[in-house]
Amino acid sequence: MDDDAEIVAEFLVESHENLDQLDRDLVELERTPDSRELLSSIFRTIHTIKGTSGFLAFNRLEALTHVGENLLSRLRDGKMTMTTATTGALLTMVDTVRALLEAIEHGAGDADPAVDVESVVAMLERVLAGEAEPEAAAPAAGPAPTEAAPLPGGEESTVPVTESVEDAPLPAAAALSGEPSTLPVAESVEHAPPTEAQFLTEEVAAVAAPEPPEAPPVAEPATRVAAPVVEQPAPVVPVAATPAPPAAPPAPVAAEPVLDAEPEEGRRGVVDSSVRVDVDLLDGLVQLVGELVLTRNQILQRTETADDVELVRASQRLDLVASELQESVMRTRMQPIGQVWSKMPRIVRDLALQLGREVELDMQGHETELDRSLLEALKGPLTHLVRNSLDHGIEPPADRVAQGKPAAGKLSLRAYHESGQVVVEITDDGKGIDPARIGDVAVSRGVVSREQLARMEPRAVLDLIFRPGFSTAETVTNVSGRGVGMDVVRTSIERIGGSVDMTSTVGAGTMMRIRIPLTLAIIPALVVGQGGERYAIPQANLVELVRLEGQDLRDNVETLAGAPVLRLRGRLLPLVSLSEALGGAKAAPEGLTIVVVQADEVRFGLCVEEVHDTQEIVVKPIGRQLKAIPMYAGATIMGDGRVALILDVAGIARDRVIGAAHAAEAEVAVGTVDARALLVLEVSQGRRAALPLTAVSRLEEFDLARIERSGGAEVVQYRDGILPLVRLAPAIGLAESPPTEDQISVVVHEDGAYRVGIVIDRVLDVVEEQVVPTEVGKRNGVLGSAVVQDRVTDLVDLDAVVRPVLAGVR
């Protein structure tokens, strides 16, 4: 099973790293025996190894770490104090764990009889029972013919000791481990308490120094003693920083046996095949390679016209090598998503037990790679979604059976690359999400009002779970339902340039789909030209390109209250001129090139002068002098070595909205369905009224001449149909303004198949603010008045206004 092998390999790498940390922590702990923090850290490490080994069915490893964990938990809880004996016992345990891991790595599994687990377990138990003396610990760990170690009672009685100790002499274990074990050390440096001597250079020095006559024999153990110290990365362990003179020389020697041991293995072990590299160093490399690529581009341009064949050939080689180098360096930052997934089986198993669910976990696409920083950022949200699936999605077995589903729920995680993005899908076959229930909860929590809810599409209702403060767990469980929920998931995914969406079928399950960019360092982007400079628009924000000229331009672009909007396939798309957004002049061209972009929930059209091409750009930070400008996300260097700014689409949208009472505000809101957005109108000569924007499907202007009569009502012919009109002013109890122009402005409201045109004086603005209706001004057709943009505004009761008209139509 490849999957298993992969999991085991990850387990090994992780555990080895953890053990190195553990060694450091334990040594550190001996100095500060009462450090709760260190103890907790050690406890967690052992706990992790124990958990995973349990999951992977490494029973001996689990038994060993279990006892160690017990000891550690007593230490952590202050029921026992740290002594050298306990440290020694713990270190012996760490070494034995390491030996077991090596056995596993070599394919022997943890059942390898060469590794003596039982005597170590026995020793740990004695320490637990409180009887161990430093001297007692060493022989116990040794090959001493310990009679089947009597298990002290208490919580340890669960540990099975099945093999007799004599079968497993420890020296063998030490030899196999290829690393200096604690044991030979303890024997050779007999005068010192073994546990201290092993790991403190000072101790080594103390031991080595008093016995100069025996120099050759002592030197040997000294090297072996020093080895564990050398293994530890120098910067972390202060011990190495102040080496006692006698101990220093053996250190380089000590490195040799370790190195020598490697070739014998015949292949590189899992642990040795990877190196930990400082991320800063990698980032530096990425940058250097970026430079190299630019230089290459310049050289290539020059050599294209060169006559020197050798030069051309050399530059072609340079081209090739630089490309490959770039690719490889980029790959160093990439890590498989399996890293995150390796934690999932455990999480799922634990949760399933805790929640009384039966779950089959299916994971695909382990090898899907993405940038390590993104991987880090994905961990939290992914775990959260998995928890949600188990807690809210998959039903208890009894319920499932009752519904004719298999008792075990299916949770599948799938990752794959799609168009330059990584897609992660979390699918369960649970009860799904019921929009009706989501709606009820949203209303009861005050996330939306009932009226707003009534107007929302089912999809938009489902989206409510991403609103802050929303959580549907009926009882607050340990697992989820603490009010920090999906909004946090969405925010953290969006922070790394990704998106989350959800599809759910009641009774059949839910699928959450996360999309994140492959990397933040290199992104595909569309390069556009404006005012002689080039700007890059991240591909992730791109929706489409639209070019309008002549008649099309006049037909499809209109200006509403100073804000240009584009009719695009029946929807109104706000337009922002890049030139204006960048503080330039307003252009009045005969043709418009519109880049339709989307950021967050906002979609708008960005009018640019020229569209160049799409290319992969390296995102580089800009200086702090420019950080405050919202329009730029960074900068990049183009093929010719010039700098180009990367546009921040969300920033432009925000900036335009805040900027003034024109342009983006209207656009932002019209383009999206935001339950809180209001269309502010002028009626009855200067009075203000507001309609929920969700009720507005379009804005039209009709010539007065087009108004016809049908019965008592005014109508216009509109889109192959008849649009009944209602004059807003009289409908909300105000005086009708006399017609000042030969046109009327109409807000078209759609209710199912029916349309109503609401006649107004003009559109003032679109605002996105939470308004609080008051009882003041409440009357027929008006829900109440509210302060919108510092002016008193009537909130129109749309139902009351259109009901009479619709009643006539129906």
Place this chain on the structure above:
Amino acid sequence: MTATLTNPGAPTSAMTGQMCTFWVDGLYFGLQVEHVQEVLRYQQLTVVPCAPDAVHGLINLRGQIVTALDLRCRLGLPPRPEGELPMNVIVRSRGEVVSLLVDDIGDVIDTTDVSLQPTPANLPPTVQDVVGGVLPLPGSILLVVDAERAVDVSSPDTTGGTP
């Protein structure tokens, strides 16, 4: 150069030593060499719309994007005449690299035995803001630029406006 010293004494040894010198609008400035990474000829600039006035653009310094600040603007001096290309003094400040655009580059001089004097009080405030003191040298007065303050450009409140 006509400035008079108001308060002789009060030397600040931290701002003397090896000075990289340059001219901006006829004024003789110095910047401690420790702050200066390198000096470059005119580089092509990419204009940054909506940026603070002093930000003249961005340059590509071997793959690193460097903000170029025009010292004339930063000092409140008249703009550089048309056709004159500025030089770049690349300065390291708080982990970032910034380019100061100056008119011309002078020599590196040693000013260890000259004591720093406070900036004459009658200099324009925009100049005082950037200058940490002056060194009266034989024949000229060197205005010592405080690198930290020079690269500190407050955000403009004219967002959206053209410079």
